[in-house]
Amino acid sequence: MKRxxxxxxxxxxxxxxxRSRSRAVVxxxxxxxxxxxxxxxxTRSVRESAPGIGAVTVYRTLKLLERxxxxxxxxxxxxxxxxxxxLSPHHDHLVCRRxxxxxxxEDREIENLQVLVTRRHGFHPTAHRLEIYGFCRKCASGDSPERFR
Amino acid sequence: MKRxxxxxxxxxxxxxxxRSRSRAVVxxxxxxxxxxxxxxxxTRSVRESAPGIGAVTVYRTLKLLERxxxxxxxxxxxxxxxxxxxLSPHHDHLVCRRxxxxxxxEDREIENLQVLVTRRHGFHPTAHRLEIYGFCRKCASGDSPERFR
DNA sequence: TATTATTATGATAATGAATTTCATAATCAT
DNA sequence: ATGATTATGAAATTCATTATCATAATAATA
Structure with missing residues (x-):
């Protein structure tokens, strides 16, 4: 982490x-x-140890980290x-709605198929996003079916 | 269309x-x-023939159509x-950044693999989104490479 | 180390998409 | 037609994000 x-x-x-103090904290x-x-x-979590940090700085710092x-x-x-x-390698997400x-x-085969799809359309991919929404194991195993909405 | x-x-x-007039127009x-x-x-396109339509009605009508x-x-x-x-069957999107x-x-195989992935995690999928961003054939074939940013 | 130049901060204001409010208007059922 | 209900549209509100700007912190220079 230090490195x-x-x-x-x-x-x-x-x-x-x-290198500013606030930025380092964020x-x-x-x-x-x-x-x-x-x-x-x-912002909330950072303010517990450094209450003065403005939300704007958090916005800016994350944009910076993204760049x-x-x-x-x-x-x-x-x-x-x-x-x-x-830091971890590329991956996609399953998001529980509950x-x-x-x-x-991470699924290499899906990634490969995506490349094939773009190739078929003469499309040059630079990024993609794949999210699957639904209910995780715990939330899906609830007894009342009407929790699903 | 009429049907x-x-x-x-x-x-x-x-x-x-x-059944209101505005809604029908939208x-x-x-x-x-x-x-x-x-x-x-x-909203703009609809207002060409019916200038009085409020943007709010367009918002509401599309929410309704979605429901x-x-x-x-x-x-x-x-x-x-x-x-x-x-109206058309499920599909995903390639979006040109330029x-x-x-x-x-539409790729049945990708869809199938997605189901397998969720199964591995005990996840119950209800929807997904897959978008691939990049440059379409026309935009990718430009001569100046610096158009890619 | 003191000075100068540059960048960063944070409070506040501005932006922009989406939603809520509310008085008025349109539509349906009787 | 009448009454009840739903829809409209203008304006106000919300909320995340970005811009502004005076001040503060940091780096580079002397």
């Missing part, structure tokens, strides 16, 4: 940025936080973006 | 709704419009939702 933060610091400097908070955080969630390739924007259609760290749990999965 | 509009009218009535406009329209786009199963909400990360008619063209595709 990571130092590396990011160096990249920020190299890009003409400065960055460390982001990597410590659970994955798929909301700006709001991260540097350390964070990825997610959108599960909730109205607010989420961010995940981009409890909000997010399960990550 | 479709009549059928929708009947369903609205059956659900306790009323619904017909929606099915005549090109697919993947924005609320704003549809009835005739429209699907899309989100290509542009900040504004898009809607497509839900010209905005949307190519629809």
């Amino acid at each position: 990571l933060l130092e590396r990011i610091d160096r990249e920020i400097l190299a890009a003409g940025g400065k 960055i460390e908070g982001f990597f410590r936080a659970r994955d798929h955080v909301t700006i709001d969630e991260l 540097l390739g350390y964070a990825k924007e997610l959108d599960f259609g909730e109205g607010a973006r989420r961010y995940e760290s981009n 409890c909000g749990t997010v399960i990550e999965f | 479709l509009l009549e059928r929708i009218d009947r369903e609205i009535l059956a659900a306790g709704g009323k 619904i017909e406009g929606f099915f005549r419009a090109r697919d993947h329209v924005t609320i704003d786009e549809l 009835l199963g005739y429209a699907k909400e899309l989100d290509f990360g542009e900040g504004a939702r898009r809607y497509e008619s839900n 010209c905005g063209t949307v190519i629809e595709f």
Whole structure:
């Protein structure tokens, strides 16, 4: 973790940025936080140790991390973006509509088929998003079927 | 088209709704419009023939069509939702980052693999979204490579 | 180390899509 | 026609995100 933060610091400097206290706090908070955080969630958690941090700084810092390739924007259609760290290899998401749990999965075969699809259409892919919505094991095993809506 | 509009009218009535002029205009406009329209786009186009229509009515009418199963909400990360008619069978989208063209595709094999993935995680899928972003054939064949950003 | 130049911060305002409110109008059932 | 209900549309509201701007912090220079 220390090495990571130092590396990011160096990249920020190299890009003409400065290392500020607030930014460092947000960055460390982001990597410590659970994955798929909301700006709001991260702001709250970061403010517990550093109450002065403005939400705007959190927005800006995550945009910065995204530019540097350390964070990825997610959108599960909730109205607010989420961010995940981009350290682990590419994966897609199963999103539970009831409890909000997010399960990550990776399927090489699906990825390959996607490439074939784009090829058939002369399309040059640069990114994709695949999310499967539904109910996780726990939520699906509830007794009352009407919980599904 | 006429049959479709009549059928929708009947369903609205059956659900306790009323058939209003504005709503009829919006619904017909929606099915005549090109697919993947924005609320704003549809509002403009509808207002050409019926200038009085309020944007709110367009919002409400599309929500209604979605509830009835005739429209699907899309989100290509542009900040504004898009809607497509839900008459054709399920499909996913290739979205060109340059010209905005949307190519629809359907791949049974990908769908099957998705089911297998969810099964592995004890997850009960109810919906999914798969979008591949990149450049369509025309935009990719441009001479200047720096158009890719 | 002191100075200067640049970047970052954070409070507030602005933006923009989507929703709510509410008085009025249209539509349906009697 | 009448009454009851639903729909409309303008304006206000909400909420996430971005822009503004004066101040503060940081880096580079002397």
